[in-house]
Structure formats: C-alpha cells, structure tokens
Amino acid sequence: MKNTWLRAGVLATVAIAVTALGVPAAQAQAVRLSWKPTLLPLPAGASPLGHGYLSASDGHGEYTGSFIVDDKLQVVSWRGGRPVLRGVPEGYEWAMVQGEDSSGRVYGDASDYDTSSDRSFVLDATGFHLRENPAGYRDFQMRAVNRRGDAVAMLISDDPAADAPAVWPAGAAAPTILSFPPGTDNVVDIDDDGSILFSGVERDIVWKDGVSRPLADIAGFSNPHGSAIRDGVVVGFASNANTSQAVRWTTPEQPRRFPAATTPST
Missing domain, CATH: 2.40.10 (Thrombin, subunit H)
Incomplete structure (x- = not known):
C-alpha cells in the first residue's frame, strides 16, 4: 500500500513557486528578485491541516497536486486561482500526482487500500484512465513526466532485484523497459x-x-x-x-x- 505521502514539509497552505531550471545564471538572479508567491485556497472538505502537495503544472496557468479531501488523497487542480476537485479513480482511495504535460493531461499513481492494488493513471478532460501494469510487475511507480507526456518510472516486482526502469511514451499502449546504466x-x-x-x-x-x-x-x-x-x-x-x-x-x-x-x- 502506498502510504508514504505524509512526509516532512506537508503544506498548510499552497503557494506557486517558479524554478530557474534552464535559465542562465544572470537571468535567474533577475528573475528571483521579481518572484511573488501566490496563495491558493484549498477545496471544500480538505483536511484542516492542508495535507498534500502541489506538484505539477501544464505551463499555461493550471497547477495540480494531491490533497486530503474527505479522508481520501484526491487530485486537485487550480484554474484561475480557484481549486477544482478532480477526485480519484473509481474504487481507489489514494491518487498521487506525479506530473502534467503541456496539453493538461495529469499523470500519477493510485492505490486501493483494501486490495493493495497499485495502478498508474492518466487524467484528462474525459476522466481517469488506469494503465495495466506490465506482465511480471505489480506496480508502475511514476517518477516524472515531460512536456509531451512521456512518463519515466520504476517497475516494481515481487523480487526487488528484478525491479527495472521504464518509459511510457505519450500515447503508447505499453511502456518500454530499460536497463540501469552502470552505477545507478x-x-x-x-x-x-x-x-x-x-x-x-x-x-x-x-x-x-x-x-x-x-x-x-x-x-x-x-x-x-x-x-x-x-x-x-x-x-x-x-x-x-x-x-x-x-x-x-x-x-x-x-x-x-x-x-x-x-x-x-x-
């Protein structure tokens, strides 16, 4: 069961931050001076402690994360500064957002506490779409998503020695299993x-x-x-x-x- 979301630094309020990744050093310094945090309201029914994470953006003004709402870790997006509760896949109680592409598709991992079932998902305008775990693996744990929607992950098996890295290309029917480069x-x-x-x-x-x-x-x-x-x-x-x-x-x-x-x- 995935219950490791409650980490140090749990947010009581949500603030948008900007990263200097890819910005030349001189420009990055100038950008830092103009940064201003924007506080975002939590959705109705959210944990009074604001348990959750703001973890993704489409790059066009939408921000998405996972927050405890009505005793479930649910997907929440902010549009125009207002929260939109997007829920969890049917039959699941835990949905951790790992990324969002430039088209607004949200990617993450879901867990069912009763069955310990773990599945990755894609959330778009039509709802949640669960992905089948590859044969021989019980979980596809996402780590990150790029702008076009390629997801990189760890494939988890019953034998930790058989765990493997993988990429699920945007729109592909199945992931591509990779080998670890030496030393990683x-x-x-x-x-x-x-x-x-x-x-x-x-x-x-x-x-x-x-x-x-x-x-x-x-x-x-x-x-x-x-x-x-x-x-x-x-x-x-x-x-x-x-x-x-x-x-x-x-x-x-x-x-x-x-x-x-x-x-x-x-």
Whole structure:
C-alpha cells in the first residue's frame, strides 16, 4: 500500500513557486528578485491541516497536486486561482500526482487500500484512465513526466532485484523497459528530448539512446546528484564532509555552483 505521502514539509497552505531550471545564471538572479508567491485556497472538505502537495503544472496557468479531501488523497487542480476537485479513480482511495504535460493531461499513481492494488493513471478532460501494469510487475511507480507526456518510472516486482526502469511514451499502449546504466539504481526525471536523469550512489548520470554522461564534480565537492532536468540543464547538489552545495549543470560536464546556496551536511 502506498502510504508514504505524509512526509516532512506537508503544506498548510499552497503557494506557486517558479524554478530557474534552464535559465542562465544572470537571468535567474533577475528573475528571483521579481518572484511573488501566490496563495491558493484549498477545496471544500480538505483536511484542516492542508495535507498534500502541489506538484505539477501544464505551463499555461493550471497547477495540480494531491490533497486530503474527505479522508481520501484526491487530485486537485487550480484554474484561475480557484481549486477544482478532480477526485480519484473509481474504487481507489489514494491518487498521487506525479506530473502534467503541456496539453493538461495529469499523470500519477493510485492505490486501493483494501486490495493493495497499485495502478498508474492518466487524467484528462474525459476522466481517469488506469494503465495495466506490465506482465511480471505489480506496480508502475511514476517518477516524472515531460512536456509531451512521456512518463519515466520504476517497475516494481515481487523480487526487488528484478525491479527495472521504464518509459511510457505519450500515447503508447505499453511502456518500454530499460536497463540501469552502470552505477545507478533509480530514475529521477525525464527531459523533453527523452534524456533520462538516473540516480546512483556516487553520482547521477544523464542517459539517452544508450549513452551515459555522468554529472561532473565541482571544486571542493563530490557525490553530484540531480533533482531535475529540463532543456539539457540539470539542477541538484554536491557535498563534502561538512556542506552540501547547490549546483547547476548546463551540460553534465559543466557544473556551476549557485552562490551562497549551501547547507550543513547531516
């Protein structure tokens, strides 16, 4: 059963944030100075503590996430600043949004508490559409979606050693099962050109068409890890014995630190 949604940092109110991913450093600094948060109201029946996450956008003013409403984790979209309750797939009590493409299709994972059934879904103007898990796997756990609707995920089997990464191309009838590039064990994000950000113990890599490009270290820091990729640019962090440093890779081989963006290592 998927009950891990309740993490540190649960939101009491919702605020829209903008990311500097893909913006040149000088421009990013200017953009930061003009950012203003917009508080969004929760839908009627939402948990009084506002349990949930705002996690996706279509890039055209719609924002979507998952929030506890009437004791279920349900999909909520904000249009014109107002919440629209979109619910959960029939027979399910848990729907976690993982992404939204530029056409407004929402992608996520659903769970039925009674049967422990896990299914991925696509939500469009006609409603929820559940996807069948590939043969031999009990779950297709989405990690991210790009603008055109390609979803990257982990395929989960009864034997953890047989878990595998996969991409479900937009509009395809079934996912494409991949192999982990050497040194990696999970997937993080997918770019619009199909490049995939894989995570590893020592460093993350950007992979496309069988070619792996490890994230480079930055002076004084190692163990580079990415949080997101867009238009070939990766943002993430690297660390040393005492500190973690925010880093932006314009290519996997070209890291650049974000000034004054450090936190103590724990």
